[in-house]
Amino acid sequence: MGASLFFYAFADWRFLILLVTCILINFLLGLRINSESNERKQQVYLYLGVIFNVGLLLYYKYFNFFLEGFYDMLNAFGVTSSHTALSILLPLGISFFTFQNLGYLLDVYNEEIEPNSNVLEFSLFVAFFPKILSGPIERASQFIPQIKTKRDFSYDTTVDGLRQILWGLFAKVVIAENCAALADPIFNSYQEQSSSALVFGAFFYAIQLYADFSGYSNMAIGVSKLFGIQLMRNFATPFFSTNIADFWRKWHISLTTWMMDYVFTPLSFTLRRQQKLGLIVAIVTTFVLVGLWHGANWTFIVYGLFHGMYFIPLVYSGSMNTSNAIAQGAWFPSIKESVKMVMLFILVMFTDILFRADNLTMAFDYLQRVFSWSLFSIPWEFLGSTTLFTSLFILFFFGVEWINREKKHDFEVRNYPLLIRWGFYIFLFVLILFFGKTAETFIYFQF
Incomplete structure (x- = not known):
């Protein structure tokens, strides 16, 4: 664990405190979600976790993007205004470890996993040095059991x-x-x-x-x-x-499966009465978010929009799930x-x-x-x-x-x-x- 924190600090020591704070807050929230028997209180702790993690992304990665968009909108309505972009440094790997934390809290809330009660094990799950900078985006259910068990050398x-x-x-x-x-x-x-x-x-x-x-x-x-x-x-x-569906099953698999499980599946379930139209809306929305995940630029949003639209012929032909x-x-x-x-x-x-x-x-x-x-x-x-x-x-x-x-x-x-x-x-x-x-x-x- 210490080696992973040193690795992250060596890459950029300024954000080590942020990483440790993220680890501790998500660790404690996972325990609180599990310990509460009242569902409303569980939801409160989950929402706090979502607000905290998404808020970090919005501030560090997208604040200037949305600020510029806000002032552009004002200018479009004839309100003359100017602004200066904030000098915000982007923490290395924030998109990756934030999604890991979000997935962990959602899995605990949905009772798919038990929360980890060992802060060192949870810290290693978040900060494990081979993956913290650029993934893969690991699931706690797959990663934590491996570090709980004894590992013998295998040639x-x-x-x-x-x-x-x-x-x-x-x-x-x-x-x-x-x-x-x-x-x-x-x-x-x-x-x-x-x-x-x-x-x-x-x-x-x-x-x-x-x-x-x-x-x-x-x-x-x-x-x-x-x-x-x-x-x-x-x-x-x-x-x-x-086809494009099979491509995304094989490209950046950890991000694609995360988005499918936590965004597409609940959204498509909500829109299931709209049948194919609802499925298309769910797919396009998911891929717009995939594009936005990559960065605060309209190019990434349109990139995701195009990829989502490429699924439309597959939806109407019924071949989206064929591989x-x-x-x-x-x-x-x-x-x-x-x-x-x-x-x-x-x-x-x-x-x-x-x-x-x-x-x-x-x-x-x-x-x-x-x-x-x-x-x-x-x-x-x-x-x-x-x-x-x-x-x-x-x-x-x-x-x-x-x-x-x-x-x-x-x-x-x-x-x-x-x-x-x-x-x-x-x-x-x-x-x-x-x-x-x-x-x-x-x-x-x-x-």
Whole structure:
């Protein structure tokens, strides 16, 4: 526990007091909710917890956003006013540990778990260092029992954790950072680029975003395995999906399942009389909140809105809950599966422009500029050795994911012959050593 608090303080010591305060308040509220026999008093303590945790997010993450929106509204009604944004530092990992605390209180209130009476165990659940900065968003019902039981050293688990760390490091410093080197110049000067170059930039940014966050998640899960603790899987080869619902079942799984359990399910139950319309409202509302969770910017809200709207055809066709395994029992997908995967990737790729853009004006201007006659030109200025090697690395990256798509993680090669396993290890080490780029931070650290 002390090591986790030191890790957080080392990242930014100014918010250590805030983290400890969050831990103690949620710990005590969980006990009070459970100890009360009066349901109204239980609700009071739950509401206090929701107000406290959501209030932290609203202040640290969204205060200036809503303040600016308020003054814009006044100006729209002819009330001339000006304001100065507050200088508010965003605590690292606040979106992740706040959602963990909220989920814990809701589970205690719904009697799905017993509250934890050991403050050190609860503190470790909240502040466990591999996950506190960028997840996964763990559930108390899965995490706390693991730290209550004695954990013995397991050679197989330790080696598997090291494999996952190696794969995550490769995804981050080789795939994500080389993609960033290609995408950033295009986004930074998008008004001067041809349409084909803009598509080029959008493609490499989509890969960067995935490799960056999945790489972090794999490293976090791998490090946790070294301590005998299994974190939940956060990505499960999402780009091998054939519809948007299946994509979100495999993309940022810990956030998606949290939103499904605590937002979508109660909201869809409330709107069940409206049938499909109610289901659509519940889905769109949930994904708008998914977008808003990422940050205080209209780009994230519209990003979530678009993804929610992509579900509408699935709702009316009744195929939202279908999740067919791709190329089951075969080496390669069928033509139909391939077309669906490519079309879904293109849809996600263009929507990710909203994720990368500074504001809505830039996002829609970027998208508008894609559709011109220069779309059919060749962006020769970006076709060099960096592009060639990065493309080959991406093919290798997705090739390994494809082979392991039905396994527990993307680099589960424990059953491969010894020479093949070590061939993989050495190859990845060489790529990291010679082609890896220095990474200052992870994209999701800002959330």
